Structure formats: C-alpha cells, structure tokens
Amino acid sequence: MKQVVQNYKSGELAVLDVPVPGCKPGGVLVRSAYSLISTGTELMKVSEAGMSMLGKARSRPDQVAKVMQSVATNGVPATYRKVMGKLDSYTPLGYSLCGVVEQVGTGIDDVKAGDLVACAGNEHALHAELNWVPKNLYTPVPDGLAPRHAAFGTVGSIALQGVRQGEPQLGEVALVIGLGLIGQLVVQLLAASGVRVIGADPDPVRCELAERLGAAACGDPSSAAVETAVAELTGGHGVDQVYLAAGGGSNQPVELAARLCRDRGRVVDIGKCRLDLPWNAYYEKELDVRFSRSYGPGRYDPEYELEGRDYPIGYVRWTERRNLACFLDLVARGSVDVDPLVSHIADFDDAVETYRRLKDGDLKAVAVLFRYPEHAAEAEPVAVAVPAVKRHSGGVSTPGRAARTPVRLAFVGAGNYATSMLLPHLAQRDGVELSTVVTTTALSAANAQRKFGFAGATTDLDAVLGDKSIDAVFVVTRHSSHAELTRKALLAGKSVFVEKPLALTEDELAGVLAAVEESGNDRLQVGFNRRFAPLLQEARQQFGTRTGPASLRYLVNAGRLAHGSWYLQQGAEGSRFAGEGGHFIDTASWLLDADPVSVYAVATSGNEDLQAVLRYPDGSTATISYVTTGAPGFPKETLDLVADGKVLRLDDFVRASVYARKRWVSSRLPKARDKGQSAELAAFIKAVRTGGPMPVPLESLVATTAATLAVQAGLSGGAPVTLARAL
Numbered sequence: 001m002k003q004v005v006q007n008y009k010s011g012e013l014a015v016l017d018v019p020v021p022g023c024k025p026g027g028v029l030v031r032s033a034y035s036l037i038s039t040g041t042e043l044m045k046v047s048e049a050g051m052s053m054l055g056k057a058r059s060r061p062d063q064v065a066k067v068m069q070s071v072a073t074n075g076v077p078a079t080y081r082k083v084m085g086k087l088d089s090y091t092p093l094g095y096s097l098c099g100v101v102e103q104v105g106t107g108i109d110d111v112k113a114g115d116l117v118a119c120a121g122n123e124h125a126l127h128a129e130l131n132w133v134p135k136n137l138y139t140p141v142p143d144g145l146a147p148r149h150a151a152f153g154t155v156g157s158i159a160l161q162g163v164r165q166g167e168p169q170l171g172e173v174a175l176v177i178g179l180g181l182i183g184q185l186v187v188q189l190l191a192a193s194g195v196r197v198i199g200a201d202p203d204p205v206r207c208e209l210a211e212r213l214g215a216a217a218c219g220d221p222s223s224a225a226v227e228t229a230v231a232e233l234t235g236g237h238g239v240d241q242v243y244l245a246a247g248g249g250s251n252q253p254v255e256l257a258a259r260l261c262r263d264r265g266r267v268v269d270i271g272k273c274r275l276d277l278p279w280n281a282y283y284e285k286e287l288d289v290r291f292s293r294s295y296g297p298g299r300y301d302p303e304y305e306l307e308g309r310d311y312p313i314g315y316v317r318w319t320e321r322r323n324l325a326c327f328l329d330l331v332a333r334g335s336v337d338v339d340p341l342v343s344h345i346a347d348f349d350d351a352v353e354t355y356r357r358l359k360d361g362d363l364k365a366v367a368v369l370f371r372y373p374e375h376a377a378e379a380e381p382v383a384v385a386v387p388a389v390k391r392h393s394g395g396v397s398t399p400g401r402a403a404r405t406p407v408r409l410a411f412v413g414a415g416n417y418a419t420s421m422l423l424p425h426l427a428q429r430d431g432v433e434l435s436t437v438v439t440t441t442a443l444s445a446a447n448a449q450r451k452f453g454f455a456g457a458t459t460d461l462d463a464v465l466g467d468k469s470i471d472a473v474f475v476v477t478r479h480s481s482h483a484e485l486t487r488k489a490l491l492a493g494k495s496v497f498v499e500k501p502l503a504l505t506e507d508e509l510a511g512v513l514a515a516v517e518e519s520g521n522d523r524l525q526v527g528f529n530r531r532f533a534p535l536l537q538e539a540r541q542q543f544g545t546r547t548g549p550a551s552l553r554y555l556v557n558a559g560r561l562a563h564g565s566w567y568l569q570q571g572a573e574g575s576r577f578a579g580e581g582g583h584f585i586d587t588a589s590w591l592l593d594a595d596p597v598s599v600y601a602v603a604t605s606g607n608e609d610l611q612a613v614l615r616y617p618d619g620s621t622a623t624i625s626y627v628t629t630g631a632p633g634f635p636k637e638t639l640d641l642v643a644d645g646k647v648l649r650l651d652d653f654v655r656a657s658v659y660a661r662k663r664w665v666s667s668r669l670p671k672a673r674d675k676g677q678s679a680e681l682a683a684f685i686k687a688v689r690t691g692g693p694m695p696v697p698l699e700s701l702v703a704t705t706a707a708t709l710a711v712q713a714g715l716s717g718g719a720p721v722t723l724a725r726a727l
Helices: 041-049 053-059 061-074 076-087 153-166 181-192 204-212 224-234 252-260 279-285 320-332 348-360 373-379 416-427 442-452 461-465 479-491 506-519 534-543 576-592 677-690 698-717
Strands: 002-007 013-017 027-037 090-092 096-104 116-120 130-134 138-140 173-177 196-200 217-219 239-244 261-269 288-291 342-347 367-371 384-386 407-412 432-438 456-458 472-475 495-498 524-526 551-557 598-603 610-615 621-627 637-643 646-651 655-659 721-725
Touching: 002 348, 013 348, 027 116, 027 138, 027 348, 096 130, 096 153, 116 130, 116 153, 116 320, 138 320, 153 181, 153 239, 153 261, 153 288, 153 320, 173 181, 173 224, 173 252, 181 196, 181 204, 181 239, 196 204, 196 224, 204 217, 217 224, 224 239, 224 252, 239 252, 252 261, 252 279, 261 279, 342 348, 348 367, 384 698, 407 416, 407 461, 407 677, 416 432, 416 442, 416 677, 432 442, 432 461, 442 456, 461 479, 472 479, 472 677, 479 495, 479 506, 495 677, 506 698, 524 677, 524 698, 534 646, 534 655, 551 576, 576 610, 576 621, 576 637, 576 698, 598 698, 610 698, 698 721
Parallel strands: 173 196, 173 239, 196 217, 239 261, 261 288, 342 367, 384 721, 407 432, 407 472, 432 456, 472 495, 495 524, 551 621
Antiparallel strands: 002 013, 002 090, 027 096, 027 130, 027 367, 096 116, 116 138, 551 637, 598 610, 598 721, 610 621, 637 646, 646 655
C-alpha cells in the first residue's frame, strides 16, 4: 500500500510503498476514502523539517532539553547516534480520516466490514491507503453524511473539546482569535450553542468566511473593529470567553485576550501560540486560563487509546470517541457546515506536490482533503438531472389565451430589485395595469401601491391567485421561496414571471415541472434579462452565424456584499452563485445557441471566487469566472466570444465590438447600462397579451437552472458533473 511519509532530517516528503498493517484484536482495518490535511499542525511539522539543525533546535527547545539530559546520562557519541538515527527516519503524517472497514479484529462488535467510519489519531488515522484503528479511535459515520465531510471528525473533535473547556452558556459572547481551520469550526460550534461570536484574524477572506458561518462580526486584531464589536455586543464589559486558535510566535493573541475579556472571564488555549501572559492584566481581572488537550479525555492514555478501556460515562461524559461521534452528528444534522471550509481536494498520488504548494503559499487553503483511488468514484457526483418538460399537449408548448387589454399584473414581493429594475418599466407602459401587490408586511405593500399605482395591496397570496381577472403573476421574493410560489401560480393558471433563480435544488425544480404537467400550464418566464440587452443583441447579429466550435469567456466582477446582506444566508437562500449565476449561464447558452452537457467547477478558499467551465454538444466551451475579490472600479461584466476567426467583445453593456474581416464597434456610449430588463418585460407582456409563445422556451430555462445547480455539485465533489437529460 502507499503512505505519505517525511524525513525530519532532510525534510524530504514522499509517497512510499509500505506493507499493509495487520488487523490486530481490539480494532479494525480501514481503507481510506478521504483524509484531511491539518493546515496548522501538519504544515508546522513540514516547515520544521525543512529547517537547518539549528533552526530545528530553536523551534523545539523541549526536545533539546531531552538531548542534553541524554548527553549527561549516556554521553555524546551514544546520544548523537540515537538522535541522528531518529531524525534520519521516515515519520508518518495525518490524523483525521474517513474510510470503509475492510476487516474486523476480534473483540469488535459495533461495526462490520463495509461500514463507513471516521478515524482519529496521529498513529492510526494516517495519510495511508490502509490503517489499523483501535476501538476508541473510530466511530461509525451517520447515515447520509458524505465521506469527505466525515473526514473532518478529528479536527472537529479538537474544536469541540476546546469549546467544552470554555463552558459556554446561552447568551454569552465569545472572541475567537485565529480563524484557520480550528477557529472556523469553533465559531460554528459556539454559534450552535447560542453564543454570539466575534472573530479576529488578519486575513479578510477568513473573516468574511467566519461571518458567513455564524460570527456576528470579524476583523483584523490590530484594528479597532474587533474592540468596537466587543464593546457593542457586551455593553463595554468584555467577552465571557476567549478562544486562542492562533499559531506563531507573536504574543499579540494573549495580550488581546486580556484586554477584551471581562472580569473573571475564561481564556482557552486550543492552538499553539506564544503564551507570555502579561501578569498584571491577567491578575487584575483574575482571568481563568485553561488548556484544551487535543480531542478530549483519553488522549495520550494508552489504556484508553490502545487497549480500548473506556471511561464510565457517569464520570467522563465526553471522551475522545464520544466527542468524535458528537461532532459527526452535528455535521449530519446541519448544525455545523464543513463544506465551505474545503478549499481543495487532491488525489492521494499528488500528496507531495500538494504539501509543497501549501508550504510555498501557492495553494492558500483552510482545509485540504486527499481523495484515495478506491473512492475516486465518490468524487464524481451523481449527474445532475435535467428533467424533461411534460405537457398535456404531447410535448408542444401550450398556447395561452389572449389576455384582456390592459394586461392585469400582480406582484408578489416589492423589494429593492422589483422597485428599481422592474416596476419602473411597467408603471407607465401602455396596455398594462398593475392590479395587486402582495407582500409579507402591510407597510411595504402600501409603499409600493403609493409609488407605482397598484390598484390594490394585500398580504393574502391565495386571494390574488384565486382572482380570475389577474393575467400574470410576478414572483420577486427571496430566493428560497421562488420555486414554491411559482408552482402555486402555475397551478392557479397564471402566466408567471419569476426572478432568478427558478429553484435552489433539484427537488424544487422537479416540483415546478410537476405543476406544469399537472396543470397543463407552461406559461413561465425566468428573469434572465441579459439575452434581451440591445447592445448584446446587436453584437450577436454583427458576429453572424457560426460554423465551428466556440470559446467563450465571461468575467463577472461581482464584488463583496455589504455586511448583513441576506445573500449571505446561504443555509436558507443558497449560495451567491446559485442566486445569480443563471444570468451568465443563460447568456452563454443563448450566444452558443445550445444547452450545456457538463459542468466543471473549482473555487478558491470559502467558495467565494469560482470558475465554472461549461461544455456544449458541438465542442464549444464557456468559462464563467465569478469573483468577489476584484477591484470595485473594474467593470462588473466583460465577455469574449471567439470562433471562426472572429471575436465578439462586450464591455459591461457600455460598449461592444466584433473583430472579423471588418471591425464593428458600437456607435456611441449609451446613457446608462441597458441589461435588457425593459425588452424582456415587453416580450413577456406581449406573450401574455397575444397568447403567443413565451420569450424563452421552458426547456432552456430548465437546462440553465440545472446547470447552475451543477456548479454547486461540482464544487462539493471536485469533479466534472454531467447534465443528464431525461427522456
């Protein structure tokens, strides 16, 4: 079998062929599916191995003291041979993995061959294809929990034990210093415990990730932002607990802890940071300094870890193994989300290169997983289904009845987008009557009625759907409600305009199409407006027909969201790309005149900046770069289409050009960026009024939605996702 090893003397990393471990009594032989690189502990060890002998000595004074004691006892020659022999040997790496039980040793009755287990221990959960793991260092994985997520079990137990040492209580406020892998998990565990959390880290990307995962506020520890947040959340008293999850040689974390902790607060050391406690500051507040020892009670006790002697639950409630099981349960139930922490999934054979990239800073990551060959198939997510559109009329689009004049519209939702980008185009349009606005709060409905001239305002959706005089319903609510509201409106026989996204899950998309099939009503339009933009339409016409495959690049400089934006509520409202990525996929598919057949997606740490590569039936490709970390002054959307010796260029809906035998450049700068909302609404109203076909075929809307969902599936699985079309 293969195993990752390191020579501490030379710093060499290698993947060696080593013998398969035997399955001893009291444990199980586990074939690894995923193992997690600890970007803190392991990289520190890798970095130390690359130091000179003097550097190694400075970094490990505890080991130097042992050497000096050996010199005094055994003499220099014997000590030298002993030390060099130990240094010039291969040592293992890794301590957190998930795998499948291959063989069960005698005395084990809680798992069987084929069971999925999470394993812990720097001698038993190694980066190796097979590991023997004693009973108290593994636990069964809950049903439905993905192996790559279960691989976080050990580091999750470290974070969980640290939180237990802090003894958090409902309503308290905690400060987490250091927002690496352990710090991010501590933030989520505290938030799940009813504690308000403030994070401190010099990396703004990690701060933003922690806020998305539950922190109330985060900032650079050297700035005033953290102190301000502490003062606001605690009324100036200071936080109840501080968790030191940072590393390095700076004494700043313990000094910051003393400054921001309340009188008689608790300071818990989880990481390995410098601990020169400022005596006066800690004495005057009588701070309670606590240490968290690894995964929990049982760690470093050979009778517990190797011989399987458990501690009675009445005396030790949370042991190593019980912490491991508890953390996996929290992940399985959605109380902790580890998926946003996965920055990179590497094949096990690429382990040495992955460590090199991490050490050199080429790969910036919160968490990195190794995927093992036996389980490479698990990285290929089940193909995202593109469901068939079934209609009563045998697959033919259902003609709509011609509407009365004026066309009577109802709006469900009257938020910022509806009132700024849609209603201004409809309020003064001939042949349109704004009949009713429906909102969840009475005042927002009244405001929309007053501003845009709706005939009525209500909070009763059912009354609107039951009103036969209303021809079309606009769904402009938060993303999580789109699919259900669309389904209800279709079943009520209304033409529907729903803002993107149409659905956030495959089940939601299937529910919409079930309503189409049940009602025979396919009068649906999704707010993919870019294809209606006059400038882009003119550029497409100038580009002309295409004979060969094309290459399309679409850069979306989305920018950062304001703190508190509901777009950050990914658990309820889906990811940011899920919310607006359909715009860009629809535009690409319209320009290429086809629907994609596969998607491959990769992302930076935290899944904020992502690349999605879509492949089309004729071999064309479209690369969508969705980034949030760009300069705010750079244009938001730039697009290039290359094929047949021609190039189409779009610059943020301000200027367009086509390079061919003759160059075409848009004649003048428009007064404002027209992204197609007006033309899109005009086409929808015309279809409703005349009973003609919807502006975009329903099959295309479904394909774009499925491709958007496939991006998230690809990010989770780390492999291409096939878009399987139902027959």
